Amino acid sequence: MNSMKKVTWIATIAVLILGVFSLRAGAQLKIGYINSDRILREYKEAQDVQKQLDAKNQEWQRQAQQMQQEIQEKQRQLESQSLLLSEEKKAEKQREIQELINKFQQFQLEKWGQNGEAFRLQQELMRPIFDRINEVLQKIGKEEGFDYIFDSVAGNIVYAAPDQPDLTDRVLEELNKGVSTAKGKKK
Numbered sequence: 001m002n003s004m005k006k007v008t009w010i011a012t013i014a015v016l017i018l019g020v021f022s023l024r025a026g027a028q029l030k031i032g033y034i035n036s037d038r039i040l041r042e043y044k045e046a047q048d049v050q051k052q053l054d055a056k057n058q059e060w061q062r063q064a065q066q067m068q069q070e071i072q073e074k075q076r077q078l079e080s081q082s083l084l085l086s087e088e089k090k091a092e093k094q095r096e097i098q099e100l101i102n103k104f105q106q107f108q109l110e111k112w113g114q115n116g117e118a119f120r121l122q123q124e125l126m127r128p129i130f131d132r133i134n135e136v137l138q139k140i141g142k143e144e145g146f147d148y149i150f151d152s153v154a155g156n157i158v159y160a161a162p163d164q165p166d167l168t169d170r171v172l173e174e175l176n177k178g179v180s181t182a183k184g185k186k187k
Contacts, residue, residue, distance in 0.1 A: 032140075032167045033150040039133060039168060043175050049125045057118060060111045067104045071097060136174040140167060 040046045078085075078093045085093070111117050141149055149167060 029147045030145055031148045031150070032144075032146050032165045033152045034137070034171055035166070035168045036133075036151045036153045039171055039175070040129075042172055043129070043133075045132070045175070046126075046129050049129060052125060053118075053122055056121060060118070064104065064107060064111075067100065067107060071100045071104060074100060132175060132178065133171065136171050136178075137167075139174065140170055 040050075074093070074097045078090070078097065081093075082090060109116065137149055140146065146167075
């Protein structure tokens with residue numbers, strides 16, 4: 001079990017134990033949950049950021065495709081001319097092809113590798129979205145007296161009774177209020 005899952009299970013068990021002790025002490029524990037995937041799908045600002053990320057990704061994919069086509073063209077040229085070329089010239093063309101392959105692989109790593117440009121851009125563009133979502137969760141939690149709010153997508157919830165409120169609509173409502181007022185200020 002990876003460390004994140006261990007922490008999640010430990011936190012869930014701790015909350016359940018805390019809940020049992022709170023109930024025995026006469027206090028009622030108020031728990032709610034959200035669906036973060038749905039929030040990111042339906043929140044306008046998150047949709048706009050996703051469109052930006054998709055556009056950048058498509059641009060990089062076009063560049064990668066052009067690089068692949070160049071490699072394939074050079075390979076076809078080498079194959080068609082191989083009988084006419086000297087061994088030195090063949091070796092030179094093979095080195096050129098290998099250099100292009102290396103550049104292509106380096107490009108892929110830089111763009112989509114671990115901590116690549118795509119990952120860093122997503123982190124940079126999504127950070128304000130996540131900050132806003134966390135602000136809204138804090139606000140709802142305090143105003144409505146929730147003891148805990150879990151994200152059902154992240155696996156932090158092991159059981160949610162049907163009467164436990166799904167706060168996804170409420171979070172989206174608050175987020176979208178901020179969007180309309182923020183856009184009104186810009187005009």
